[in-house]
Amino acid sequence: MSSLNSTSSVHLRPQLRHFINGEFVASAKTFRNISPVDGKHIADVCEADANNVDAAVKAAQAALHGPWGRMAVSERAAMLHKIADGIQARFDEFVAAEVADTGRPVHQARTLDVARGIANFRTFADLAKTANTDLFQSESADGLGALNYTVRKPLGVVGIISPWNLPLLLFTWKVAPALACGNTVVAKPSEESPSSATLLAEVIRDAGVPPGVFNLIHGFGGNSAGEFLTRHPDIDAITFTGESKTGSTIMKAVADGMKEVSFELGGKNAAVVFADADFDAAVAGVMRSSFTNSGQVCLCSERVYVERSIFDRFVAAMKEKTQALKIGYPAEDNVDMGPLISHGHRDKVLSYYRLAVEEGATVVAGGGIPTFNDERDDGAYVQPTIWTGLPDDARCVTEEIFGPVCHIAPFDREDEVIGRINDSDYGLTCAIWTSDLKRAHRVAPQIEAGLVWVNTWYLRDLRTPFGGVKQSGLGREGGRYSLDFYSEVTNICIKL
Numbered sequence: 001m002s003s004l005n006s007t008s009s010v011h012l013r014p015q016l017r018h019f020i021n022g023e024f025v026a027s028a029k030t031f032r033n034i035s036p037v038d039g040k041h042i043a044d045v046c047e048a049d050a051n052n053v054d055a056a057v058k059a060a061q062a063a064l065h066g067p068w069g070r071m072a073v074s075e076r077a078a079m080l081h082k083i084a085d086g087i088q089a090r091f092d093e094f095v096a097a098e099v100a101d102t103g104r105p106v107h108q109a110r111t112l113d114v115a116r117g118i119a120n121f122r123t124f125a126d127l128a129k130t131a132n133t134d135l136f137q138s139e140s141a142d143g144l145g146a147l148n149y150t151v152r153k154p155l156g157v158v159g160i161i162s163p164w165n166l167p168l169l170l171f172t173w174k175v176a177p178a179l180a181c182g183n184t185v186v187a188k189p190s191e192e193s194p195s196s197a198t199l200l201a202e203v204i205r206d207a208g209v210p211p212g213v214f215n216l217i218h219g220f221g222g223n224s225a226g227e228f229l230t231r232h233p234d235i236d237a238i239t240f241t242g243e244s245k246t247g248s249t250i251m252k253a254v255a256d257g258m259k260e261v262s263f264e265l266g267g268k269n270a271a272v273v274f275a276d277a278d279f280d281a282a283v284a285g286v287m288r289s290s291f292t293n294s295g296q297v298c299l300c301s302e303r304v305y306v307e308r309s310i311f312d313r314f315v316a317a318m319k320e321k322t323q324a325l326k327i328g329y330p331a332e333d334n335v336d337m338g339p340l341i342s343h344g345h346r347d348k349v350l351s352y353y354r355l356a357v358e359e360g361a362t363v364v365a366g367g368g369i370p371t372f373n374d375e376r377d378d379g380a381y382v383q384p385t386i387w388t389g390l391p392d393d394a395r396c397v398t399e400e401i402f403g404p405v406c407h408i409a410p411f412d413r414e415d416e417v418i419g420r421i422n423d424s425d426y427g428l429t430c431a432i433w434t435s436d437l438k439r440a441h442r443v444a445p446q447i448e449a450g451l452v453w454v455n456t457w458y459l460r461d462l463r464t465p466f467g468g469v470k471q472s473g474l475g476r477e478g479g480r481y482s483l484d485f486y487s488e489v490t491n492i493c494i495k496l
């Protein structure tokens, strides 16, 4: 088989181990890492038990009081840049790791996943160096006044738990600011995507980060590494990205210990296309926001609302482009879409494909599994899918599916569509397509979401706040919001 058509041409490690106190550590229990492209077994992954997690937390605690805890911000920032340099130097290996675990197009792994891994470290290295604190000249009864100023200190040992959909991007989105603020971390990537985090441990070690500062544990959630981490008494904070119901479970696990949490959770995001929008740009944008990463991005729009006068034309255009999407191997030229992350996730998405028909949907495009007549038939591929005709309260229009699918509905009035967009348990993102600047500024603030894009989608400035409202998250990360979450502040009042 040519290297074009398989991940097996990539050199993959036979066993992925934990990284604890500066050493790679195996554990007796392992689980299999399976390629979603062809169902082949690509590696064995160690599963951390409670003792592994305890050793990692203890190493992180000890490292707080070692060289890392005494390091100047500028030195810490230089280390984060060295980590970024290390990822850059092994760029192709990181691409191979992401592609092996997820089957995504190589061009996406290059331009988004690994590129953002580097950017995350560089962004927070620089932000930490320029982080300001507060200073107030205060009045006092005796007229002599006082000075109030704040100092930033690390939270301590931060537990990091990340999902599989953008493995390196989302893992480093947490690791980078946590380290930039002087914390030590115990980090668990998803069981579905262990490879790039393991490679990152090598890069962090080789960058000279002191042992115990960064610890990596592999495993699952409940009654495995994830839960052992959230329930560990010596963890000072948990930052988590994943499903809303998992967030709720984690919140219960940390409640007794009153740990700080930052949650980036699920979504059922909307795109709204007004008749005055740039039609071609809106079609291209909604194609991206519906099918990027096989729809496995928390920011994807599974709900699309189109003004009635252009509805039929818009649906026809989306149908044509969706049916033209190239689904294939990661390294194929011009491939648009790879598989879903796993057969289990594919079963979930296909259950919604069936449910939609039961709920009365018109299947405009897709709705099933592509046939390749080769090894990919053993992978986790589904067809990109478009529905119309469902009521707003249909489960397929209210529940997060997390696959390459969207439902397109017509609307008549601005106030009507705003109400329909906001009628959701989620509130992560929304994309508005209009050429009317006043409308953009009028509608965007009314959307109950953490992020609103106008005439674009997933355009990111890492200094901006990122997070969701309602079931989509707790808190914000990004820019100074990350510095605020990953630091404690003490206010000091000096009487003059």
Ligand SMILES: NC(=O)c1ccc[n+]([C@@H]2O[C@H](COP(=O)([O-])OP(=O)(O)OC[C@H]3O[C@@H](n4cnc5c(N)ncnc54)[C@H](O)[C@@H]3O)[C@@H](O)[C@H]2O)c1
Binding pocket: 161, 162, 163, 164, 165, 166, 170, 188, 189, 190, 191, 219, 220, 221, 222, 223, 225, 226, 227, 230, 241, 242, 243, 244, 246, 247, 249, 250, 264, 265, 266, 267, 297, 298, 400, 402, 428, 468, 472, 473
């Ligand atoms: N808001 C965001 O920024 C954002 C970004 C990416 C993904 N997501 C969401 O993540 C979900 C997809 O990712 P997923 O399937 O990996 O989510 P998931 O919640 O199943 O798992 C996420 C992580 O949590 C761990 N975990 C699961 N149960 C746990 C428990 N009881 N205790 C501790 N850890 C536990 C998993 O092992 C994994 O590492 C989607 O809902 C998507 O919307 C949100």
Ligand SMILES: N/C(=C\C=C\C=O)C(=O)O
Binding pocket: 165, 166, 170, 173, 296, 297, 298, 299, 460, 466
């Ligand atoms: N947190 C970010 C993306 C989240 C994507 C969700 O799947 C980011 O771009 O910083």
